[in-house]
Amino acid sequence: xxxxxxxxRRMLKDTLSRYLSDKYGMEHxxxxxxxxxxxxxxxxxxxxxxxxxxxxxxxxxGGFGGQGFDISVVFEELGRALCPEPVLGSLMAAxxxxxxGGDMEPLLSGEVIHAVAVDELDAPYDPADMAATAEAKGxxxxxxxxxxxxxxxxxxxxxLVAAMLNGKPAxxxxxxxxxxxxxxxxxxxxxxxxxxxxxxxxxxxxxDAGDALADAQNAGVLALCSEAVGLMEVTHAITVDYMKQxxxxxxPIGKFQVLQHRAVDMLTEIEQARSMVIKLASELDGxxxxxxxxMTKALIGEAARLVAEEAIxxxxxxxxxxxxxxxxxxxxxxxxxxxxxxxxxxxxxxIEGYAA
Amino acid sequence: xxxxxSEEERAFQQEVREWLADNLPADIAEAGRAGDGLTKEMxxxxxxxxxxxxxxxxxxxxxxxxxxxxxxxRHIFEEECCRAYAPRxxxxxxxxxxxxxxxxxxxxxxxxxxxxxxxxDDWWCQGYSEPGAGSDLASLKTRxxxxxxxxxxxGQKTWTTLGQHANKIFCLVRTSTEGKPQxxxxxxxxxxxxxxxxxxxxxxxEGGHEVNEVFFTDVKVPAENLVGEENKGWTIAKYxxxxxxxxIAGVGFSMQALEEVKALARKVKxxxxxxxxxxxxxxxxxxxxxxxxxxxxxxxxxxxQAQSQGAPGPETSILKIKGTVIHQELRDLARRALGPAAxxxxxxxxxxxxxxxxxxxxxxxxxxxxNRKTSIFGGSNEIQRNILTKTxxxx
Numbered sequence: 069x070x071x072x073x074x075x076x077r078r079m080l081k082d083t084l085s086r087y088l089s090d091k092y093g094m095e096h097x098x099x100x101x102x103x104x105x106x107x108x109x110x111x112x113x114x115x116x117x118x119x120x121x122x123x124x125x126x127x128x129x130g131g132f133g134g135q136g137f138d139i140s141v142v143f144e145e146l147g148r149a150l151c152p153e154p155v156l157g158s159l160m161a162a163x164x165x166x167x168x169g170g171d172m173e174p175l176l177s178g179e180v181i182h183a184v185a186v187d188e189l190d191a192p193y194d195p196a197d198m199a200a201t202a203e204a205k206g207x208x209x210x211x212x213x214x215x216x217x218x219x220x221x222x223x224x225x226x227x228l229v230a231a232m233l234n235g236k237p238a239x240x241x242x243x244x245x246x247x248x249x250x251x252x253x254x255x256x257x258x259x260x261x262x263x264x265x266x267x268x269x270x271x272x273x274x275x276d277a278g279d280a281l282a283d284a285q286n287a288g289v290l291a292l293c294s295e296a297v298g299l300m301e302v303t304h305a306i307t308v309d310y311m312k313q314x315x316x317x318x319x320p321i322g323k324f325q326v327l328q329h330r331a332v333d334m335l336t337e338i339e340q341a342r343s344m345v346i347k348l349a350s351e352l353d354g355x356x357x358x359x360x361x362x363m364t365k366a367l368i369g370e371a372a373r374l375v376a377e378e379a380i381x382x383x384x385x386x387x388x389x390x391x392x393x394x395x396x397x398x399x400x401x402x403x404x405x406x407x408x409x410x411x412x413x414x415x416x417x418x419i420e421g422y423a424a
Numbered sequence: 425x426x427x428x429x430s431e432e433e434r435a436f437q438q439e440v441r442e443w444l445a446d447n448l449p450a451d452i453a454e455a456g457r458a459g460d461g462l463t464k465e466m467x468x469x470x471x472x473x474x475x476x477x478x479x480x481x482x483x484x485x486x487x488x489x490x491x492x493x494x495x496x497x498r499h500i501f502e503e504e505c506c507r508a509y510a511p512r513x514x515x516x517x518x519x520x521x522x523x524x525x526x527x528x529x530x531x532x533x534x535x536x537x538x539x540x541x542x543x544x545d546d547w548w549c550q551g552y553s554e555p556g557a558g559s560d561l562a563s564l565k566t567r568x569x570x571x572x573x574x575x576x577x578x579g580q581k582t583w584t585t586l587g588q589h590a591n592k593i594f595c596l597v598r599t600s601t602e603g604k605p606q607x608x609x610x611x612x613x614x615x616x617x618x619x620x621x622x623x624x625x626x627x628x629x630e631g632g633h634e635v636n637e638v639f640f641t642d643v644k645v646p647a648e649n650l651v652g653e654e655n656k657g658w659t660i661a662k663y664x665x666x667x668x669x670x671x672i673a674g675v676g677f678s679m680q681a682l683e684e685v686k687a688l689a690r691k692v693k694x695x696x697x698x699x700x701x702x703x704x705x706x707x708x709x710x711x712x713x714x715x716x717x718x719x720x721x722x723x724x725x726x727x728x729q730a731q732s733q734g735a736p737g738p739e740t741s742i743l744k745i746k747g748t749v750i751h752q753e754l755r756d757l758a759r760r761a762l763g764p765a766a767x768x769x770x771x772x773x774x775x776x777x778x779x780x781x782x783x784x785x786x787x788x789x790x791x792x793x794x795n796r797k798t799s800i801f802g803g804s805n806e807i808q809r810n811i812l813t814k815t816x817x818x819x
Binding site: 102104187189190191192193194197216217250251252253254255260262315316317318326327373377380381384385387388389390391395398399402403405406407410412413415416 | 559563756768789792
């Protein structure tokens with residue numbers, strides 16, 4: 069048994085940590101995260117140069133990682149810095165392209181930003197319910213339907229789109245220039261797009277993409293949950309620090325036992341979250357990845373809300389302000405539950421497993 | 425035990441309901457439903473409409489222009505206002521300063537300021553909290569030094585709600601540093617046009633502007649603006665806080681939120697079915713509804729007690745704690761129900777016409793975040809627990 073990182077992953081973690089704390093501080097982050105294009109193209113390129121994207125794919129696909137622990141190292145650091153760069157789309161696209169076969173170099177080098185479009189307004193979280201359809205036309209296919217909350221879609225040059233073809237979920241590549249999009253900034257910073265498909269030309273990548281989509285979603289869940297662990301640890305650290313500094317009634321508020329215990333409860337939930345992320349990372353390429361992804365996302369959904377709400381409450385008014393970092397960490401922690409399935413969605417998946 | 429309203433109270437309820445149906449402007453009700461905030465003009469228009477009906481200063485005695493309602497009638501009025509999506513009236517002049525002047529002000533202060541509150545000529549804001557004095561309000565440091573017939577004020581106030589619309593501010597200031605901190609505080613009225621005052625906006629978590637910082641540099645205020653005696657301001661502050669506690673449970677607003685959540689959960693889908701059929705989400709709604717049903721009666725019990733004893737007691741802290749938590753939970757559900765459609769930052773969408781969720785839901789995530797304030801302001805829920813520990817448990 070060994071819970072330490074390999075030397076390579078430790079180096080990757082240190083490199084990203086140093087880069088993000090030097091170049092992607094809170095002031096810069098808030099400047100780019102809430103203004104179009106809702107990320108920083110120059111810093112995106114630098115992050116890619118440091119290997120943040122190559123780490124997301126295995127060697128036989130042109131990367132130097134691709135395992136669960138590579139993914140969790142990268143996203144935990146992105147979380148610690150509250151980084152709004154559209155790396156989630158790259159990860160999920162790398163899993164899909166890895167399954168479909170194809171040149172991954174433009175994706176992994178950061179040259180071409182990819183976004184993955186699965187969710188729909190009436191079919192959030194589960195591709196089985198989706199209504200977008202594909203039909204053959206000429207040499208290729210055309211797609212119709214609306215894809216919602218395509219994360220990183222405001223910056224993407226290529227969309228990987230799930231749509232029903234002959235009753236099965238199929239995977240297509242759509243060039244951004246061919247599709248009508250509505251782009252937007254998100255409540256918690258960063259950007260997304262609505263993809264308005266109307267006989268939009270598309271290239272078929274996989275006719276039966278059910279398993280590949282499930283794998284991409286599991287990897288995406290691991291990424292979000294790793295990000296959440298980074299976010300929660302920073303949020304907790306700022307809160308504990310504030311409790312030691314802030315004086316009311318003549319003493320630091322951290323002297324009040326009621327606050328001490330609540331800070332300890334946050335710590336306990338964060339440790340549980342980290343453990344579940346480690347479990348999912350180790351199972352990501354195994355047969356039970358779906359079950360552990362569901363358990364992890366359900367657990368993190370509740371832990372993240374607790375940490376966000378308690379951090380604000382224990383700070384008092386200051387954490388309600390835009391100027392104070394905790395407000396942005398809290399928003400990200402809460403809105404993360406709206407991505408790739410919320411707490412109830414994943415609890416439901418765990419419960420479904422009991423019937424089998 | 426009789427839980428229903430008397431015949432007279434029901435008639436009053438009907439009268440209020442009909443008046444609101446005929447007089448509440450549609451655009452104001454719609455702004456309340458959408459939750460994207462009221463403009464200053466809307467707040468002033470509604471203030472004037474209520475004033476012309478004589479229903480504005482609901483807590484004031486008749487001799488000062490109040491309607492002479494019982495606590496139960498006031499409750500009915502608030503309940504009906506929520507039902508119709510009428511906005512909560514801006515409380516700083518009407519619910520806070522008004523009662524203070526009636527109890528502690530001089531005849532001249534009452535004659536001058538009270539009519540101006542009713543007419544809307546003065547918009548008051550509150551100068552209580554400071555960066556170093558939040559829960560521990562008595563540690564406030566803003567100094568007022570008597571120089572001849574003036575006080576000279578230096579210091580900083582914060583969390584001044586809607587100060588950007590105000591022309592006056594009532595402040596707690598330190599006039600003595602001797603004895604206990606509570607014994608050197610005074611209550612003073614300040615015109616915001618006085619030289620040396622600067623108001624700066626505070627941007628909140630969801631991007632909105634409703635609170636401000638106020639800086640005082642050598643601000644000269646006439647000595648006659650002092651309310652009550654010098655160094656006796658803490659008594660006034662405590663008196664004001666009991667009046668801040670009217671409608672503290674916010675039951676009407678939670679009833680609005682519950683209906684919104686149910687309607688939303690019937691419209692949005694999960695797994696091809698309406699969300700409200702999802703047992704996990706339905707259980708969340710049910711738990712909140714059960715708490716709210718109990719809170720309605722807890723609220724009425726305390727109202728009844730206030731009616732028979734003349735003033736609300738310390739147990740109203742229970743209403744603050746539970747009332748805010750229920751409302752926050754419902755605002756969580758309204759955000760949660762939207763799923764991915766909760767993501768957009770209102771106003772940051774490249775095509776403003778595109779629809780994400782059902783009508784009036786675009787601000788659901790923003791409202792959830794904004795509502796985290798309710799368990800912090802007006803005495804945080806931790807402070808309320810301290811009050812209950814001291815007064816009810818006598819520990």
